[in-house]
Amino acid sequence: xxxxxxxxxxxxxxxxxxxxxxxxxxxxxxxxxxxxxxxxxxxxxxxxxxxxxxxxxxxxxxxxxxxxxxxxxxxxxxxxxxxxxxxxxxxxxxxxxxxxxxxxxxxxxxxxxxxxxxxxxxxxxxxxxxxxxxxxxxxxxxxxxxxxxxxxxxxxxxxxxxxxxxxxxxxxxxxxxxxxxxxxxxxxxxxxxxxxxxxxxxxxxxxxxxxxxxxxxxxxxxxxxxxxxxxxxxxxxxxxxxxxxxxxxxxxxxxxxxxxxxxxxxxxxxxxxxxxxxxxxxxx
Amino acid sequence: xxxxxxxxxxxxxxxxxxxxxxxxxxxxxxxxxxxxxxxxxxxxxxxxxxxxxxxxxxxxxxxxxxxxxxxxxxxxxxxxxxxxxxxxxxxxxxxxxxxxxxxxxxxxxxxxxxxxxxxxxxxxxxxxxxxxxxxxxxxxxxxxxxxxxxxxxxxxxxxxxxxxxxxxxxxxxxxxxxxxxxxxxxxxxxxx
Numbered sequence: 001x002x003x004x005x006x007x008x009x010x011x012x013x014x015x016x017x018x019x020x021x022x023x024x025x026x027x028x029x030x031x032x033x034x035x036x037x038x039x040x041x042x043x044x045x046x047x048x049x050x051x052x053x054x055x056x057x058x059x060x061x062x063x064x065x066x067x068x069x070x071x072x073x074x075x076x077x078x079x080x081x082x083x084x085x086x087x088x089x090x091x092x093x094x095x096x097x098x099x100x101x102x103x104x105x106x107x108x109x110x111x112x113x114x115x116x117x118x119x120x121x122x123x124x125x126x127x128x129x130x131x132x133x134x135x136x137x138x139x140x141x142x143x144x145x146x147x148x149x150x151x152x153x154x155x156x157x158x159x160x161x162x163x164x165x166x167x168x169x170x171x172x173x174x175x176x177x178x179x180x181x182x183x184x185x186x187x188x189x190x191x192x193x194x195x196x197x198x199x200x201x202x203x204x205x206x207x208x209x210x211x212x213x214x215x216x217x218x219x220x221x222x223x224x225x226x227x228x229x230x231x232x233x234x235x236x237x238x239x240x241x242x243x244x245x246x247x248x249x250x251x252x253x254x255x256x257x258x259x260x261x262x263x264x265x266x267x268x269x270x271x272x273x274x275x276x277x278x279x280x281x282x283x284x
Numbered sequence: 285x286x287x288x289x290x291x292x293x294x295x296x297x298x299x300x301x302x303x304x305x306x307x308x309x310x311x312x313x314x315x316x317x318x319x320x321x322x323x324x325x326x327x328x329x330x331x332x333x334x335x336x337x338x339x340x341x342x343x344x345x346x347x348x349x350x351x352x353x354x355x356x357x358x359x360x361x362x363x364x365x366x367x368x369x370x371x372x373x374x375x376x377x378x379x380x381x382x383x384x385x386x387x388x389x390x391x392x393x394x395x396x397x398x399x400x401x402x403x404x405x406x407x408x409x410x411x412x413x414x415x416x417x418x419x420x421x422x423x424x425x426x427x428x429x430x431x432x433x434x435x436x437x438x439x440x441x442x443x444x445x446x447x448x449x450x451x452x453x454x455x456x457x458x459x460x461x462x463x464x465x466x467x468x469x470x471x472x473x474x475x476x
Contacts, residue, residue: 001454004429008457008464012429015410018403026316029334033312033341180339184346217343217367252443254350 183209183218190225199232220246224255231262308345315358318431319365325414325426326369336372340365359433359441366423366442413463420444421456428453429460 004012186209193202206226209216216222223246230239243259250256319340320333328336343364351360410430414422423442427433428449435453439446 001450002457004457005461005464007468008461011406011409011464014403014406016430018400018407025320025334025337026313029316029337030309030312032338034309036338036342037308037345180342215371217339217371254352 183216199229202229228262322365328372332372339368355440416463421452424452425456
């Protein structure tokens with residue numbers, strides 16, 4: 001292959017020597033990142049010990065492997081949930097988790113930079129979405145997942161935390177702007193609904209996500225959630241359609257095995273898929 | 285535990301909480317400059333760089349458990365940076381209509397002030413030339429020519445066949461050279 005000419009090579013070599021950030025940016029960014037991640041860690045623990053929840057759902061998988069897989073997906077997304085909560089939602093709804101007020105306040109003030117990425121929601125610009133979200137989050141689930149009750153009971157301490165949390169207000173400051181904070185907030189809705197077995201509500205939340213973030217950074221994760229939710233509702237055909245779409249868009253995704261396992265679970269008798277679904281959880 | 289893992293031994297399923305936070309901060313320390321300059325080279329506006337870097341590492345934190353060691357962690361992070369850069373470029377394109385002049389944030393920490401100026405100017409020129417490459421060529425070019433990454437690894441990072449890496453590199457180099465010739469022609473004309 002033709003190499004670059006000497007002029008171009010020299011230019012690149014010189015450019016390489018200049019292209020670094022001021023060290024002040026490194027330090028400032030580190031503090032900001034640590035504040036964000038620390039906030040994430042706090043909310044992770046607020047959401048409950050992961051092991052406990054997954055252990056509990058593990059017990060539930062004898063009756064519903066599909067929902068079990070949906071729960072294990074939570075492992076992937078649990079930090080997204082926490083980051084979403086830490087980055088913007090706390091600021092949006094000050095009356096936050098009942099159990100963790102002081103820590104979260106600390107987090108909010110520590111992470112002053114989160115205001116940059118936090119969804120700003122002036123009263124007039126929510127386009128009626130927030131009230132909808134509130135209604136959905138507090139109303140009883142329109143369709144309960146087959147084993148939602150099992151999950152809810154088994155993981156009651158955790159689920160209690162998430163159901164007593166205020167509804168997530170999803171808003172972007174402009175219709176086109178998406179940020180990680182907005183996306184994680186929306187997916188937090190999805191995860192909360194999935195976790196408590198309210199699968200239909202999770203699908204609604206996913207619709208909100210795709211509507212607000214049609215080219216979102218977390219579309220990949222959202223699609224996985226959708227496949228799992230559809231499987232949980234025994235809408236195998238729809239699930240397969242989305243799984244195919246997932247394969248087409250993200251052929252190299254590390255999440256692909258989960259998607260495929262979920263759909264094979266929906267195609268077969270649920271009990272047969274149980275071993276495959278349990279595998280991912282054993283090493284957690 | 286995770287605080288001591290090396291570059292390639294990151295756990296597949298790190299325990300959520302402190303250990304992940306620690307390893308992400310460790311990754312941040314190690315790859316901050318790489319991410320920063322990569323985002324810049326991928327077209328993120330200088331004023332957005334700090335935010336974009338944050339976003340990259342937030343996504344790194346969230347996805348760390350899906351890192352499979354197929355590429356180096358550096359390459360894996362670059363893959364995330366590409367997607368973040370894309371969203372920021374879209375945003376930046378809209379905003380540039382309102383911002384007349386963006387301050388350059390490139391600094392030089394090597395050599396004499398004269399050299400520093402020359403390096404900074406070179407970086408600006410490269411930046412300008414990179415704008416002429418399409419997204420695919422640009423990512424390959426940045427990794428190959430500015431990060432000295434080999435084609436097979438670039439293929440893994442970008443999830444494309446190695447042959448495609450070579451063809452994009454060839455096209456990218458040609459476009460870069462064309463741009464450089466034009467730049468020089470302009471300078472020659474200006475100083476005539």
